[in-house]
Amino acid sequence: MKTYKLMKEDFPQFLSLLQEKGNLYGPVKSKNHYSFEKIDDLSKLTFDYTRTLMGLKKFVTPPKYKVKHFDKSGSEDVIPEDETNIVIGAHPCDIHAMKILDKLFLGQIKDPYYKKRRENLVIVGHSCLPDENCLCTSTGTDMVSDGFDLFLTELQDFYLVWVGSSKGLFIIMSSEDLFNDKIEMCDIAEYTSWQENRQNSFKTTIPFHLMPDIVHLIYEEDELWDQFGEKCLSCGTCSLVCPTCNCFNVEDKILIHADEVVRERMLDSCTLPYYSVVAGDHDFRPDRTKRLKLYYTHKLKEYIGKWGQPACVGCGRCVTYCPVGINVKTVSNAFYEAIQCVREVKKI
Amino acid sequence: MTEESHRRYIPDGQDNLYDTHKCRVLRVYKQTEMDKVFLFRFVDQEVGKNWKFKPGQFVELSLPGIGEVPISICSSAMRIGFFQLCIRKAGRVTTKIHELKPGDIVGIRGPYGNGFPMEKFFGRNLLLVAAGLGMAPLRSVFLYAIDNRWRFGDITIINSAKYERELLFARELEAMRDIAEAENIQIIQTVTREDSPNRLKGRASEHLDKVMIDPKNSTVALCGPPRMYKSMFEKLVEMNYDPRRIFVTLERRMKCGIGKCGHCNLGNSTSWKYACIDGPVFDYYDIISTPGMLE
Numbered sequence A: 001m002k003t004y005k006l007m008k009e010d011f012p013q014f015l016s017l018l019q020e021k022g023n024l025y026g027p028v029k030s031k032n033h034y035s036f037e038k039i040d041d042l043s044k045l046t047f048d049y050t051r052t053l054m055g056l057k058k059f060v061t062p063p064k065y066k067v068k069h070f071d072k073s074g075s076e077d078v079i080p081e082d083e084t085n086i087v088i089g090a091h092p093c094d095i096h097a098m099k100i101l102d103k104l105f106l107g108q109i110k111d112p113y114y115k116k117r118r119e120n121l122v123i124v125g126h127s128c129l130p131d132e133n134c135l136c137t138s139t140g141t142d143m144v145s146d147g148f149d150l151f152l153t154e155l156q157d158f159y160l161v162w163v164g165s166s167k168g169l170f171i172i173m174s175s176e177d178l179f180n181d182k183i184e185m186c187d188i189a190e191y192t193s194w195q196e197n198r199q200n201s202f203k204t205t206i207p208f209h210l211m212p213d214i215v216h217l218i219y220e221e222d223e224l225w226d227q228f229g230e231k232c233l234s235c236g237t238c239s240l241v242c243p244t245c246n247c248f249n250v251e252d253k254i255l256i257h258a259d260e261v262v263r264e265r266m267l268d269s270c271t272l273p274y275y276s277v278v279a280g281d282h283d284f285r286p287d288r289t290k291r292l293k294l295y296y297t298h299k300l301k302e303y304i305g306k307w308g309q310p311a312c313v314g315c316g317r318c319v320t321y322c323p324v325g326i327n328v329k330t331v332s333n334a335f336y337e338a339i340q341c342v343r344e345v346k347k348i
Numbered sequence B: 001m002t003e004e005s006h007r008r009y010i011p012d013g014q015d016n017l018y019d020t021h022k023c024r025v026l027r028v029y030k031q032t033e034m035d036k037v038f039l040f041r042f043v044d045q046e047v048g049k050n051w052k053f054k055p056g057q058f059v060e061l062s063l064p065g066i067g068e069v070p071i072s073i074c075s076s077a078m079r080i081g082f083f084q085l086c087i088r089k090a091g092r093v094t095t096k097i098h099e100l101k102p103g104d105i106v107g108i109r110g111p112y113g114n115g116f117p118m119e120k121f122f123g124r125n126l127l128l129v130a131a132g133l134g135m136a137p138l139r140s141v142f143l144y145a146i147d148n149r150w151r152f153g154d155i156t157i158i159n160s161a162k163y164e165r166e167l168l169f170a171r172e173l174e175a176m177r178d179i180a181e182a183e184n185i186q187i188i189q190t191v192t193r194e195d196s197p198n199r200l201k202g203r204a205s206e207h208l209d210k211v212m213i214d215p216k217n218s219t220v221a222l223c224g225p226p227r228m229y230k231s232m233f234e235k236l237v238e239m240n241y242d243p244r245r246i247f248v249t250l251e252r253r254m255k256c257g258i259g260k261c262g263h264c265n266l267g268n269s270t271s272w273k274y275a276c277i278d279g280p281v282f283d284y285y286d287i288i289s290t291p292g293m294l295e
Helices: A008-019 A092-105 A113-121 A167-171 A186-202 A208-217 A220-229 A235-243 A288-307 A318-319 A328-346 B045-050 B092-097 B131-146 B171-182 B204-212 B226-238 B284-289
Strands: A003-007 A022-028 A035-038 A064-071 A074-078 A085-090 A121-126 A150-154 A158-163 A248-254 A261-267 B021-030 B035-044 B057-064 B068-071 B082-090 B107-110 B125-131 B155-161 B185-191 B218-223 B246-249 B279-281
Touching: A003 A008, A008 A022, A008 A074, A008 A158, A008 A167, A022 A328, A035 A085, A085 A092, A092 A113, A092 A121, A092 A288, A113 A121, A121 A167, A150 A167, A150 B226, A158 A167, A158 A186, A186 B218, A220 A328, A235 B045, A248 B068, A248 B082, A288 A328, A288 B279, A318 A328, B035 B045, B035 B107, B057 B092, B068 B092, B068 B107, B068 B131, B082 B092, B082 B131, B082 B155, B125 B204, B131 B155, B131 B218, B155 B171, B155 B204, B171 B185, B185 B204, B204 B226, B218 B226, B226 B246, B226 B284, B246 B284, B279 B284
Parallel strands: A022 A085, A085 A121, A121 A150, B125 B155, B125 B218, B155 B185, B218 B246
Antiparallel strands: A003 A158, A022 A035, A064 A074, A064 A261, A150 A158, A248 A261, B021 B035, B021 B107, B035 B082, B057 B068, B057 B107, B246 B279
């Protein structure tokens, strides 16, 4: 991996360089949250944020998009055109989430819509400092070594720029005078000290390494799950904000003049009531507890079997946005505490 | 345990797996008040020639503007270029499908799902137990077995439904009875909730003692409501059928058919399955190790 230094005074120039290369998206504050938005005015960009409402998934599996278009002559795919979308400001957890989505959509069976959007996307990561909801040290996703095109670590006077792909290198090479590949020992010292400070500023940890086995073994303990099932509003917020949730629904829409039809794909959530309903109105998961079980066992355990790692990247979005406090932190802690109680009583 | 090769079906070929092939409805015939059987042929005969499926697989039938539905293929996998679907009027899309007339064109993509591992059935007796709409995928297995009669031992098929009027393919099976008997194929048709002059009464599991095939060296394929599976398993194991050779096929909400959309997921933790690519045919081991499969 090639690494460069980018001085802070050159950063605006770097941003304009990115703007030349494609559509620039970055974190923008809107009301009470941040989100990745298209940047026309560079002054709106802010990097002092912990998490956006939705992660990078909005670029590759947008909340709603057309997949097919039918008219009298036949059907055609609606695949986005070749264009470069550059998103700056993605945090390590977002990049890890993207790697997980890639495994699912670009694995053995490839999804053409995802593939095109992913090919169009250039990810420029940005270092972050945690708040009390960040769980990424527990999930092991606080550092990232691949999956991005460029990654910026913000230090005192300069950015350390890590190049993760040829796309990233190409951007650097097109304006080489901005970058310096001479990394001095004092730079390394500054980086190490910053990284250690960051590691020490994590306030929350959860027993995440045990969770896969716990959710598996505790599957039948209904009263533990019910405490969450009873509270759950089945609103689907957790799935909407989770950067690795990717279930989708497909619906056909007849346009108003009735000659044309679009087939749309939209994000879906396994916590929504109709999720497992089949024809004849049989519901395989009629109650909220069952759907929450599905959500958490899928996220925390099943992904390991299928893709080698859990699908939680510790971004803390569910912790921040669930209106009734059902999230990977409270669920993990509740299960772990229940087990601790038994251990205390039985002296295990 | 089944081998890995049979566990998952990876569709291939096309660039875009969501692309449909145009198929023309050739014939529509009514099975029961709620069910119609549709005969489809590929508009592009080249596609039809190369389009093959296995018994137990399904297709996604697409009606632009209405939606897509997963439907099991109910004709024999030995016939090339056309296929049949038995469709119950149960929801929005299927209601619209029931309005199709010969000559209409629909979109078909697939086949999806792992299907029954027919090569494992070869050289053994075959017991097929269908309840209700479960007869549709099992008809595909049954007709395949008849087309490849020399590969199988004795064959018994049990077809059951709540009422006589809901018994699928009843006339067809009745008409086959003479030929079947000559080929050592036993046909049992039973109705659970009413007395019907030509049928047995009671659930399929109550008539297992009438099955003439030898339980040792037999394979069993079941299709029906999950409730039936539980009672069937107990009975079958009691009767010395080998649990490793009991296969069931499940219904789930399969929206994409290729393991992306997540709706058809089953079970928890490591024994997690997508019904569309890991199933819909599962064996006894899967059923035991995957909680929630028989809900």
